[in-house]
Amino acid sequence: MSTHCFACKESNVLTDEHVIPQALGGRLKAKLYCKICNENFGKDIDAEIANQFGNIATILKIKRERGKLQPFEVEDIDKKINLVFDGEGFTRKDPIVEIEIEPDSKTLKSANITARSKKELEKRIKDIQRRYQVQRDIKTFQEVHPGPTDTKYEITIDNTLIRRAVAKIAYSLFCIKVPKEVVFESAFDEVREYFKDGSGPDLACANFIHTRFMSDYIRPLHKIHIALNRQRKVVVGYVSLFGIYRFTVLLSGKHASQLEWADLDYTFDPVRRKEVFGNERFRAPNIAKEDILHPKQSKVFVQQELNRGQKLIESYVDNYEFLGTELSRPTS
Ligand SMILES: [Zn+2]
Incomplete structure (x- = not known):
């Protein structure tokens, strides 16, 4: 059905619009805007609001209609490192690569790599193997961030x-x-x-x-x-x-x-x-x-x-835990 877009007023086929962006858990939908307008909104204004306020949806573990919760960056105040919280757990934001080379400048003496994912780690190891002679096997293990006790983030x-x-x-x-x-x-x-x-x-x-x-x-x-x-x-x-x-x-x-x-x-x-x-x-x-x-x-x-x-967000998360629902506090 073709009708007039409520944004550009052109006669066009209208697509579903979330009144409150679904990245924030919005569910109310209506056919309001044409595809062109909708796509433009998605690229700039909807993306910005998801970026800035999506972290609250992540903290509250809000079930989205589609798409994943927005991961966001926090600073571990104790350790002064940046972590990424995705609603489930914390991972390090930046990889760490420290390598030591033997005096012949061809042989690797030691390497300490902390990557954010297995895939990234494998890529870093391959890079090193390509550039240097590696004497021993490379061992990998998964680093677990228990979740910092105190974090901060900016919005x-x-x-x-x-x-x-x-x-x-x-x-x-x-x-x-x-x-x-x-x-x-x-x-x-x-x-x-x-x-x-x-x-x-x-x-x-x-x-x-x-x-x-x-x-x-x-x-x-x-x-x-x-x-x-x-x-x-x-x-x-x-x-x-x-x-x-x-x-x-x-x-x-x-x-x-x-x-x-x-x-x-x-x-x-x-x-x-x-x-x-x-x-x-x-x-x-x-x-x-x-x-x-x-x-x-x-x-x-x-x-x-x-x-x-x-405080409202924090106490709401606590109350939810108390009521025994699935929602859990990200820092515990
Ligand atoms: Zn339009």
């Missing part, structure tokens, strides 16, 4: 690609919930152009101060909330990923609506893989247009909120 919480990805998340839910003729109004052209091509000023922003209603600080919920302020002609999208990373999106600053709609909401528990209902108590604050894109929030405040989010 980016706000950049242009993330902002565009988040704008698409809010807009995609809007497309599902609101009649097509409303979505295709010119009042929403700017946001379409923005997440599609990155043109125009930024229309989304990391916002921790006006989005506290988006998290219950107990569960790592994904949540999208869309609110209309009819007097101000403003349509605001609120997006919360894992209850931690939170954003506001200006979907439109000039939507003249005849009707008052109920706030549109979608809440999803990516660990239990279930939609969460009955969140009436979540009420969006009435925020000024300039606060949507320029929230007044101090760095200290943002850090506090991020720490709270980190």
Whole structure:
């Protein structure tokens, strides 16, 4: 069936789109965008959001529809080495190769290689055998990283690609919930152009101060909330990923609506893989247009909120263990 793509507006066959990327455990799908748009999103904005926030999905061992959990790099604070965590175990990020050569410069005296995989190790050994005379057999063994007690990793919480990805998340839910003729109004052209091509000023922003209603600080919920302020002609999208990373999106600053709609909401528990209902108590604050894109929030405040989010993830993993489910803590 051919119809109009909600991004480029061209008449085309539409493909399935995950409203929240499936790399983050998103399950809600709809035919919204054409193949060309979908592929472009996959390459840049969806890839960026998977890169930056996919590690939380890995920590929570979220079952994806397809594809593997995103491995990510952590630093073992004790040993000062970089490890990669893939949801199952830790492996060394960089190989170590230390070789000692006899004075004849042809014979290998000793070699100490730590590789990240058997395949890599075999390749390194072959390289050495090709270049040097090797006197003895080479013995290999598997190094096991028990999992560091203390790790750290860095993520980016706000950049242009993330902002565009988040704008698409809010807009995609809007497309599902609101009649097509409303979505295709010119009042929403700017946001379409923005997440599609990155043109125009930024229309989304990391916002921790006006989005506290988006998290219950107990569960790592994904949540999208869309609110209309009819007097101000403003349509605001609120997006919360894992209850931690939170954003506001200006979907439109000039939507003249005849009707008052109920706030549109979608809440999803990516660990239990279930939609969460009955969140009436979540009420969006009435925020000024300039606060949507320029929230007044101090760095200290943002850090506090991020720490709270980190604790949420950790305690959720603990509780899950306590309940005797499959989910286990990566560091134990
Ligand atoms: Zn398209």
